[in-house]
Amino acid sequence: INHIVHNGGLYKKPFNEAFEETPMLVAVLTYVGYGVLTLFGYLRDFMRQWKIEKCQNATEREEQKDFVPLYQDFENFYNRNLYMRIRDSWNRPICSVPGAKVDMMERVSHDYNWTFTYTGRVIKDIINMGSYNYLGFAQNTGACQEAASKVLSQYGAGVCSTRQEMGNLDKHEELEKLVARFLGVESAMAYGMGFATNSMNIPALVGKGCLILSDELNHASLVLGARLSGATIRIFKHNNMQSLEKLLKDAIVHGQPRTRRPWKKILILVEGIYSMEGSIVRLPEVIALKKKYKSYLYLDEAHSIGALGPSGRGVVDYFGLNPEDVDVMMGTFTKSFGAAGGYIGGKKELIDYLRTYSHSAAYATSMSPPVVEQIITSVKCIMGEDGTTIGEARVQQLAENTRYFRRRLKEMGFIIYGNEDSPVVPLMLYMPAKIGAFGREMLKRNIGVVVVGFPATPIIESRARFCLSAAHTKEMLDTALKEINEVGDLLQLKYSRRRLVPLLDRPFDETTYEETED
């Protein structure tokens, strides 16, 4: 269903998001495939138990066979019987900088993916469609690399302390002021690990007696942080504002479960871009709801900072909203800045509180100085403060690449999820054998992709996820699209029943009403 929303002036440009429904035949055939694999899984488990076949996975020791079984649940069954068969598409070792092209070490398996051996050959110049390199800052040459190596020779690599003890360098202070200026907030704080930023700071912000309203498809770090905090968690349907409003109304009207007291705090957890769906949060509506029901908003911009917006400042910039409306702006430096770590931005009181009470500040080692310098240089480049227009050009290039790539894939007839402007492009595969086949066929054609299946996605909705980059030139994208077309024909992946009419430079006459033909 295509949503083009002009919701009472909240959206300044059309919001095009589509999640095409799974065709019935494809769903049935996917279940057939999983059924066959399950039957063979039971057969193999039987053979392993009766020692007809050698057992190569982890099992209990002989003395512990009478204890409560450890490996009987579905996760472990899936792991040994389904995941092992297609395991060669993951954990591939790369041996160069993960830019637009990457080198990979070749591996073979002689016992059906239980063990791998390296042939010693290095596959060179694989087009990298899987790395989170949205603005192309994963480089080993250029201004960022020079600045980082100078700082490395000045400060060394290790910090050997936490932020609160002896690990607070002047570089960290400089970074935090710069990030606050970049985002348009009063103050910011940076942490060494993006996952830890979420999981260690949400417990510092909310506790028992508070309510967390979290999106259905939130990342594991947000879920972990919410559970660790001890607050009550309620889930609303993905990007569905009616569901969120209903939950907010119920929360205000009924209060806490037994005592009916009002909630101490209501925190809404959303992400800027959801990396498995490629969808963008409906931020104007969320902010309107937040103001109406007096709750707080925690926005996780892991994938959207640097990747969205006319000046690369994230989803707030993309919708043209005021950054002060978002109470806690969180993001990571891993994706668009070519470094590692996370940050939280907001009002000065909030950040000063987090400096004292966050677990990450008190116990985690602070960021390494060369990494800090890489972030500082890349943020200055995006803002244009280094005197060049490289940053602006990259943001534009990413937006063009996104539009072009998504348009071409939709024209070819694949089912693509998500928003038109998101650089994360999930291409639906559905059937389990096609997950393995797609990964292998694309590697044969020198293109590296990330394929995702259960448990990161629902069991029948497995997909291949492309992450576009400003470092991809049009030739690379054209090569990739040609190969994807070929593999799509070979594996029969073109499931879409709605074909977009290719945009031609023809005058608008009476016979062309819509863009889609059914």
Added chain:
Amino acid sequence: MDVKSTPSYLYWLFCQFELITCSYLMEPWEKVLFYFFNLAMLGLLLYTTYVCLAFHASSAFQLLCSFLGNPRENSLSVVK
């Protein structure tokens, strides 16, 4: 792909069958077992079709022949 009945098209169809039923992922002995089971089921289905339907088909054919052969004798019973 090419013209419909070339060997490459049949091979491609076989590859689609392999992908859908996940026999692409199986080890060779598993594939043998799976195909044997499939062919056995198919053979059984064809045999059952032949045995059950052949009887009905032959009796229906006899009835039709009797209608065509003797139009005057069965004129009252035949619906015009």
